[in-house]
Amino acid sequence: MSWTLMDKCCPKCWHNPPSNPCPKYIECRIKGPLCHDSSECRKLRARRLNELMFGRHGIKVRVALASCTLAVGAADVYYAVQEFVRESGLAVDVDIVGCHGLDFIDPWIEVVKKGLPPAIYANVNPEEVSNIVSSYLSGDVSKAFAIKYRTGTAKGEFLVPTLDELEFWRKQVRLVGRNCGIINPESIEEYVARGGYLGLVRAIKKSPDEVIEEIRLAKLRGRGGAGFPTWIKWKAVKDQVSDVKYVVANAEEGDPSAFSNRLLIESDPFIVIEGMIIAGYVTGANKGYIFVGAEFDLAAERLKKAVEEARKYGLLGDNVLGSGFSFDVEVFQDAGRYTSGEETALLEEIEGKRSSPRVRPPYPVSRGLWGKPTVVNNVETLAHAAVIVREGWDRYATIGAEKSGGTKMVSVSGSVRRPGVYEVPIGTSVKTIIDGLAGGPPEGVKLKAIEVGGPAGGFLPASEMDVPLDYDELLKLGVAMGSGILIAIDEHKCIVDLVRQFMVFFVSESCGKCVPCRVGTREMLEILNRICCGEGGQEDLELLQELGETLKNASFCALGSGAPIPVLSTIRYFREEYLTHIREKRCPADTCPVSREVVRYEG
Amino acid sequence: MRGNVRVRVDGTEVEVDPKSVLLDAIKKAGVAMHSFCQAGEIYRGASCRLCLVELPNGKLVPACAFPVSDGLEVRTRTAKTLRVRRSTLELLLAYHRIECWACMRKGDCVLVKMATDLRLDGIPVCAECPLHPEECLLSKGILCLGPLTLAGCDAECPATSGRCWGCRGPVTREDIVVRALKRYMELGFNIGEVVETAEIFWSAHPFLEKIKLVTRGV
Secondary structure, eight states, X not given: OOOOTTSOSSTTOOOBTTTBOOTTHHHHHHHOOOSSOOHHHHHHHHHHHHHHHHOTTSEEEEEEOSHHHHTTTHHHHXXXXXXXXXXHOOOOEEEEEOOOSBGGGOSOEEEEETTSOOEEEOSXXXXXXXXXXXXXXXXXXXXXXXXXXOXXXXXXXXXXXXXXXXXXXXXXXXXXXXXXXXXXXXXXXHHHHXXXXXXXXXXXXXXXXXXXXXXXHTTOBOTTSSOOBHHHHHHHHHHSXXXXXXXXXXXXXXXXXXXXXXXHHHHOHHHHHHHHHHHHHHHTOOEEEEEEOTTOHHHHHHHXXXXXXXXXXXXXXXXXXXXXXXXXXXXEEOOOOGGGGSHHHHHHHHTTSOOOOOOSSSOTTTSOGGGSOEEEEEHHHHHHHXXXXXXOHHHHHHSBXXXXXXXXXXXXXXXXXXXXXXXEETTOBHHIIIIIISOOSOXXXXXXXXXXXXXXXXXXXXXXXXXXXXXHHXXXXXXXXXXXXXXXXXXXXXXXXXXXXXXXXXHHHOOSOSHHHHHHHXXXXXXXXXXXTTOOOHHHHHHHHHHHHHHHHHOSSHHHHHTTHHHHHHHHHOHHHHHHHHHSOOOTXXXXXXXXXXXXXXX | OOOOEEEEETTEEEEEOTTSBHHHHHHHTTOOOOOOGGGTTTTTTTOSOOSEEEXXXXXXXXXXXXXXXXXXXXBSSOXXXXXXXXXXXXXXXXXXXXXXXXXXXXXXXXXXXXHXXXXXXXXXXXXXXXXXXXXXXXXXXXXXXXXXXXXXSTTHHHHTTOOOOOTTOBOOOHHHHHHHHHHHHHTTOOHHHHHHHHHHHHXXXXXXXXXXXXHHHO
């Protein structure tokens, strides 16, 4: 194994965690050596940084491997690249990389050679790999989807846009997603080479109160859905007197069609861990858990690897970077249930119990995991905290809306030309995201509604698309921001049927603890079934609304009170569509059983 | 040792131990409350959602789990709380197999008390009838309309050995009617006779047509 950036450059380096850690270890990796001067050691670093960019032999092929690309055959592409390298005998490094979040170009590869512009190839077939790589190496990039920058040396270079020239890339503000699709998610080295863990270094130089103040001034609000100011949570836990405290990162992304957290962890697990260490330092916690959803196997694997590497280099464990503060992280993979994403249900599950929500108050900040004060934050929130500490609150607060700063990763899917994960400043209008970034609906299709925030979010009619993506603004229209999901719905989808499908999800995912959610969702589904089959009556709408209000007010946790929101918001905006089903016994989109001849079986 | 805290329940001020929950304060204030705390094992941990009370900011919280604090002000019988409680109990009853004529709970049933209080349809007179299933008038061959009639009268007639004539109107839930009519048939009553008796008080009730429809199916 050759020398890596994380290793000692020469025997003079005295970084030896945990007994004798060097506080300047991280800065030293890229700016170093700091404790002694040696051109030899400086050269060693420069050479390695160069190697990380272009590979050991000056040519590197990066294959994007994340759930989104693997689903469309990136594994085959990866094998094809390896096969090509073996057969051609070229000195090429093959590396893996996370995903940009541009799901419409999956599977993609990036080919880099010194002196040529790094080129990204979209929708790669395993058969095309040899053609792509050999034509690139001969200096022709005309087939590329985009290039990273221009060098003026390749053929067809000016026919291909650079990433920054692409509208959907330029309009994004990538703060937490800065490294997504750029670094190898399994190598801490590349993260550190891009300025990773500098946030942690800055944080432990300050007092916890200063860090909390910075988070407050940055106007960071929880990205999990409720939008609770993060600094209040942290301060509350910090002020608790307890010998044991915990930090829990919530990566149970249960909503269907939410994939931004998964992308973040799979492409850049380190930033989450960095944010957790900062949260631990600020609140005085010594133990962190990352609660990963059952279906996120790859994410859990990468997180575990990242935790191991951080431990190895003294970023986790006793006496982190010589600050005297100890912190360790454990990755916990759950059994996979929608309710597990609720902050108290998740604590129950870590304790080994059934994942039902707990009575609140007491809130987790005072009595959380095993009765100890606990910070429960979404992984994206923690990543934002790391960014704030690294970049400084003043820069961060200028991005975003008045009451909540920064950016949000949104997962856009449905009838759009460019589905994917986009990171936009909070307060960007939904229209900009759908039309500007995601490319709007395909040719000849008109959008009817935008589903915001997943099943527990709500539907916005296409006429209200100018609303900014902001916690308070969306609530005014009766929808919740949730975990940043936007689903574009065109005219060929029936709203009532969609709502019914969401309700099927809630019925099967309700934990069954409280009456309104357990029975109420079931009754609502029955009514929606009735309407879809053309057996609904006028009074069913009022019944739905009444049930919805009950669920909203009386449910035990936020998942139960979120369940009726799709129904309530569609009755508000799409009443006509319900009435067409009820009065005319007709489905406008022609997808419900009401508009078909149905064979009925008696009995 | 900290002193007691003052809580205002529907305008009445009470002093309670700072460690208690809202429900204790409400009980101390002498306000009747709907709750399933009797069935503690089933509805442990504030899950029945029937003791919801309103805070001044309009938020509904479960009284059985909400800790008291000094100066806390709650209202227990606002329109909103009653509407939500009524709806919740209705949901609970929807999955309760109602066969009160065969149930041993009799006068001890919490559901019937709450249902009458919240003006909720769905529980027959049998639930309040003190007669043990073995002493039931029906088993003696007396045509009592208890299984079909809405509870709320404390079952005065059956209790004093008279039969129920259904003066409070029918239970308007089809599944109960089906079960009740099956019960009549099991005991050897003529369904036509049952309907005839029901017509005395219910001839103008819209649900009678439905009952007649059901009799054809049974």
